[in-house]
Amino acid sequence: MSDTELQEKPDLQIDQDQGNFSYPEDYAFDAGTGLTDKTIDYICDAKEDPDWVREFRKKALKVFNEKPLPTHWASKDLENIHFNDFRYYLSKGAKPKRSWDEVPDDVKRTFERLGIPEKERAFLAGVEAQFDSEAAYSNIKKAVAEQGVIFVGSREGLKDHPEIFKKWFGKVIPTADNKFSALNSAVFSGGSFIYVPKGVKVKHPLQAYFRINAENFGQFERTLIIVDEGAEVTYMEGCTAPKFDSVTLHSAVVELVAMKGAKIQYITVQNWSPNVFNLVTKRGLAHEESEIKWIDCNIGSRLTMKYPGVILKGRKARGEVLSIALANNGQHQDTGAKMIHAADETTSNIISKSISIGSGRATYRGLVHIPRHLKGCKNNTECDALLINTESRTDTYPAIVTRGEGNSVQHEASVSKVSAEQIFYMQQRGLSEGQAMSLSVNGFVNDLVRQFPMEYSVELKRLIDLEMEGSVG
């Protein structure tokens, strides 16, 4: 065995390499460090926000300042976020480019290294690429645009489509939902606005890519997706950042609205560098017979707190969360799901699989709520945790409230480690211990990964292989 193979702990940098680079900063707009009313004014001026948005932001800042950190249940690590040390708005210009040729060279190089233009040509219906606070590039394929599909940034959304935007903005996730949704409401910039008209089924996924380039920076994108009656869309987001010694904050708000019979599939592969606090609020509103499915995969970041939710508002609406979390040394993946049943015969399904490696900690936190006067609601929750090393940690904190008639919920969770017999068996057949471990872990998540779109499942398997390298201690 070579020296590198003898390392006790996995080399964490391997998978981070793809995103671990940055370019010198050269911004036309910089709101400076710290967060006050002046910061808000600067952002509003730079973005030429309408007055109602300025007012909305200022109210949100007040809420943010009033709300305490949720450390009575959440990780104390939140106290290491110093909100006044961040820069809240950095951009090279508020308007995204429609063609890669117009995108500034360093930004274009960034996305080329991440393979975005290539993927766009290969299989995407539209792409938005956000660089720090604003989208550098945004384009939608002509055929899709002609169907009436709107796919723009949040700034264009609120300016060019106020009649749809205003109706739903902040309705699924109110400003005061939690401290970080309030923060986002105060300083949001970037993110996507999507509207899919009645009956339109967007064949290929729309993709957003979020990139943090600057140090001491906070990214606060705001995404609002409205899918009208009988329409369907798949949205994918990816994210990376270079590794800095200082803390970076990412706090997004994502609101989905599925009208009658609509289907939304929202896929996230989060691979932030290990200095990023990733505190995201994501929630969907599902009307009658509609379906919202969150596929959420968390591999990177220092601390992720994210519990995608669905409010099942219409009869027979369905919500689903499929979640994979991989917590490596020094990481805490605090993820889960919220299912709020608010109509008869609504169903929800939560499947969560987590893997803790080294000193990594994976937490499942969930809420299932079925109030009284509802009939025939069903929830199924399964949480499986795999612990790789002796010092690995996992927690499960579900909360289930059930009332009403003919409703049923079931929750089950298990914790296990990779079976020594399995590893031994595979080694007998000539696999190295590392390969056997990778195979075993891939087997553990396989039934979930299979539900991911092809491109993502291949990527995910590769990431897991890399993360598992050298993890056998």
Place this chain on the structure above:
Amino acid sequence: MGKNGPIPTGRNGSPGPAWWQARKAEAWKKFQATPMPRRQDEDWRFATIDAIQLGDFHPGSKGKTAESKLLARSSASFPHAAKAVFANDCLLHVEGGEELAKKGVVFESLGGALQKHPALLEKHLMAHPVDLGAQKFAALHAAHASAGVLIYVPKNVEIELPLVAFHWLDGSEAAVFPHTLIVAESHAKVTVVDFLGSTEVDGTGLACGVNDLLVGPGAKVDYICLQRWGSKVTSFQLNSTRVEKDGEARSLFVNLGAAYARQESRSTLVGGGARSEMLGLSVGNDRQEFDQRTLQCHDVPNTWSDLLYKNALDDRSKSIFKGLIRVAPGAAKTDAYQNNRNLLLNPEAEADSMPGLEILNDDVRCTHGATTGQIDRDQLFYLMARGIDPRTGAQLLAHGFFEEVIDRIPDKKIGEAVRTFIVEKFASMKMQRTKEEGMGPVRKSGKGSLPETEVLDVRALQGLGT
């Protein structure tokens, strides 16, 4: 209540030693210094805090029921080796202690133990953590505790017949603080049953009890607590169980009475091979609220715990189950299981379930499950097709739901007593949902035979352990 502070003397006339007085004064200070639980406290999530009525209840208030009447009602349906009876924390009767003393066993009221076995009491009384949220009420208990029994079983002594204690709440403004302290030395064996009840079905009052089960190496302790307080009582039952090497503890808490009943149960496994079985069984009706918090604490390698709490809820009653399995970093080969199952007999009933895990070691087998559902319509249809009216049918199925728990009590006669209590509780309830018109369309059962599964069966709760 409580302006009057701690009771300076043992209830039965003994002033008590200095350490006893000092502890009471200290506990009273702690009670006053600890704030009331608030809605946003994680340990009180979903609890109706307004339902906690400390009110104008007085420790030691005089009851109105004649002593002879209370004594006549204090009879267990199964043979037992010793018995103690308390009403409003006054000792009315104790029997069997002398016979047991021949084997070195102590069965004494706290008052008696203070005089005869102060060292035992000083060493073990509330020496173990009660920390699942009700610290304030544990302090209140410590400040007032004067009734209850100390049971001490020396090394290698096995007592076959159970030891029983009765605690009565009598009158409208009484507060009681029942205490049960069981100390089983190495390879000792004992079964203890507590009966908690009010003289009146709709009685009011405050009950704040603590029971500590200290299980020595290789010892076996069975504890059953049958709670039938009056329907307006605010009740706390705080349990701390500590099991040493190869010891076995089994506790069953049956909750039938009280308006708000908070029950905390903590098992700490401190020696290899230690086992703890934690069982709970509640039947709620009207607006009763059963607030259950449990902790399975695995501190060392090779320990085992298994928890099963079942609640059947009618009318607007509510259950809260919050459980946690905590595996310490060094506690390899832990085998822990936690299961909460709720049966809603009425659309207005509510079951809140928070089954939690905190696992800091990779070599474990830990699983948990929680289910909430209704009476299975196919099963009810089957019974109705055989001429059983729906109300009786639903009751039969609810009894079936509880059998899994009752079956796990080794003393079958005690199991029979538990069954009787549940039958009596159901008889006092209106099972509205089981009226034919309330059940909605009954689906046809595909199979002609009785389904093998029980009322709410969720398979595949098994772990992936090696």
